[in-house]
Amino acid sequence: MNSVWARLTQEQCRQLHNASLEILERTGVRLFNDEALALVREAGAKVTDGNRVRFPARLVDQALSTAPKSVTLHDRMGRPVMPLEGANTFFGPGSDCLNIIDHRTGERRRPVLQDVVEATRVCDALKEMSFVMSMFLPADVPQDIADRYQFQAMLHNTIKPIVFVTYETAGCVDAIAMAEAVAGGADALRERPFVACYINVTTGLLHNADALEKLLFLAGAGLPALYIPVVSGGTTGPVTMAGGLALSNAGVLVGLVISQLKREGAPVVIPGFGGDALDLRTMVDPYCGPDPRGMAQALAHFYQLPMFSLGGASESKLVDQQASIEAALDMLINALCGGHIMHDCGYLESGLTGSLTQLAICNEVVSWIRHACQPVEISAETLALDVIDQVGPDGQFLKLPHTRRHMRERWYPILFDRDNYNGWLAKGGGRTLAERAAEQVSQILASHQCEPLGPAVAEAVRRIVLRAEAQLGREPLAPASGGSYA
Template identity: 50%
Template sequence: MISSHGQSMTSAHYARMGENECRQIHMGTLEILERTGVDVHHEKAREILAAAGASVDGIRVRIPEYMVTRALAQAPERLTLYNRNKKPAIRAWGYNTYYGGGSDCLNILDHSTGERRLPLLSDVVEAAKVMDSLPEIDFVMSLFLPNDVDQSIYDRYQMEVMLNHTTKPIVFVTPDFEGCVAAVEMCEAVAGGEENFRRHPFATCYINVTSGLIANEEALQKCIYLAEKGLPQLWIPLNAGGVNSPATTAGCMANMNAGIMLGVVLSQLVRPGSPIAMPGWNGGPYNLQTMVGNYVLADEQGVPTTMGRYYNLPVFGLGGSTDSKVLDQQAGIEMTISLMTALMHGANIVHDVGFMESGLQGSLQLQVMANETIGFLRAATRGVTVDEETLALDVTDEMGPSGTYLQHPHTIRHYKEPFYSKLFDKSGYSQWEKKGSLTMGEKAAKVVDDILAAYKPKPLPEDVQQKIKAIVKREQEWIDSKR
């Protein structure tokens, strides 16, 4: 019997900061909340915070330490998202990591032509199909901002498309509070009622908060609304170190963390135990050379995620992106690095797979390439099972120094276990030539074409489709009446 004395390594992890660094940032956050405060641009939110003990001076809110401590004790460390069939699909806690696309790219890198162009609603449909079909992609986002629908309510059209073209969990983004309400209403129609959706949420809202020390009205409205319903939310204030917060990583993170704690406090005051996730990116220096909001920067990698692990809160991370404008070496490197750091640090729900050009461009080819990379990384960081079967000492003794293991029953039992990529070329040069000398980008484009030609997501029942369509129609009529 092989014994490990009860100790095992289940996977490979890395922490950017230690306990002492995290505690210092936490203590700095508490001082910022008590001394400087946060601008809260919503009267109801200020009233809720004041009733619980916060100091309110105009829009400036100062939160004492005990409110933060109480909220952290109440906020769950788990955030579970289900698929449309009510099966748990994302268990966001600890070092569980799941990957998905991003939202609202203003351009698409067309896989058929290689051209950068404006996206249409049909591109949102195709993106949903591709993400639904790729095995290593765990949740769906819209990826593109469609140019051929009313720009005031584009998110309603995106939500209708996603609900109709995936059974995987959905992360949605809305530019206004009304859009969040409409999206939840659509989900409740799919789930068969408000309580059914609350018990088995298959979608969650990514709430964009202005910054660590400025909480905008729409974000606060969404936070309160989702907490009242007991639905999970992704509360994401982001800072730009050197622009709207200190240029140092620690200073930027402490500043941003104040806004994160505001969301945690508010959500738990509304409904204790309401699931909430914090951001797993930014919290570091902005690119002051270009003044462009880059998606893959070295200094911020893992910093907010490590704080999330310190608090035992779910982390909404970022990976699979690049600031490159084309599918070149930079794209491959940044896509892989950002996927790897998110996984190693323990970000739970990792979005923006397929983003390019600082989030201004999206690529289905890059999503296909990232899908293979995620499979590789999961295999490369997976724990190693060491027992009698895997050590195979009897097999080694049986075969001896010159034995051939190819046809041995032990090999037959295990040869399918390693990761074998369907996209990376591992053959010899002559075999590669015979198969067309295709680059990885060319092969990825073919995969996209194959998916779009043959893949059919499971459709919603016709009556549910009509209910969702009616909500979108109502929203269109509402926005038209305001003009």
């Protein structure tokens, strides 16, 4: 894209920033981790009541001056594919849905590991999905270490960058160990990171032990951390958007300070969403309400920091009209606002259900958005004045080399129907968008396979999963080889 639509003015961003600074100095936050407490105390923060921390503004200024303005995620082959900066936008799925709507049957059921495998393969094949998350929480693996299985499945089934979530710090450590095995060591992974950990923080004012541990671990290793405090307006924060965002942003700044104290220049990705509120009628956490759109992105651009944003979710229970409309509007506005990593394509039921059919529809919408937002070339070749003169008033352009040279630059749908009525009936019997999307998913699953992991790497990854199993004191359940993931 050429530029970014800013929902907030620079002055409003300064106001929000100052508000967050005031929250940090006046109200303070609680940190549930001793190392983090020691680091901030040493740096000059005021610690009272054991773990209540008030930060002077200079600590925040210092952190903002050393945090990298750009982070580039690589693919599994070590190629830089996602430079998180400026107006660059990248879409992908969300993570850990508790339900799946099976694209084959339409049934809503508990997902299993094979669903993670399939979702990953579909993301790997869909052109506009730039990264992968584990769309589903598999019910058929030991739940305490499901995150290891998810990560292993993703490593086997995509070469695209992976944004991962783990329950506890041990899961994060194991994921990084697996990623290092794939990248060829810790230095290689740091130089060309192809994974990034998504850390949920309890609220802007409560920083839980696991979140801080993961942040410190990743900062220490020089690996990208997505530090995302969650504030729900009306319950864990003010119901007003400005207050909610000021509060969550205070928590974001805490994460920045701690990561930079741990290791100056450690890559941190901040949220490109915030200011949300629960639906106070149903107590559902809506994923794509209109009100806060663009605020957090504007703030992240104000800081010039890479961000983890939203795009493509719906509150609908089905792949229906609401799902299409919400996903499309959400992706379009978040793209216009310049979100960098935009997750949650394929989400239904406010993040509780995932659908590969919906994911394929989102992919189509993203391709539309890309064409609607891409810069326009004005040149002698595209103005085509010589061609116009050659054809004149009496000719036509169908047979010109110029036409054939450029006609494929335009957007052509894969799923959206543009046939005439009889053609639509003839090609597949007049199917709906969802039916066509489900068929695309089936075709991908029948044909697409990414570059496999080498056998030695697959074995190293498998050993890490087995080790986690052993620590649980259970029989190893990992397959004898990576085969069942292929």
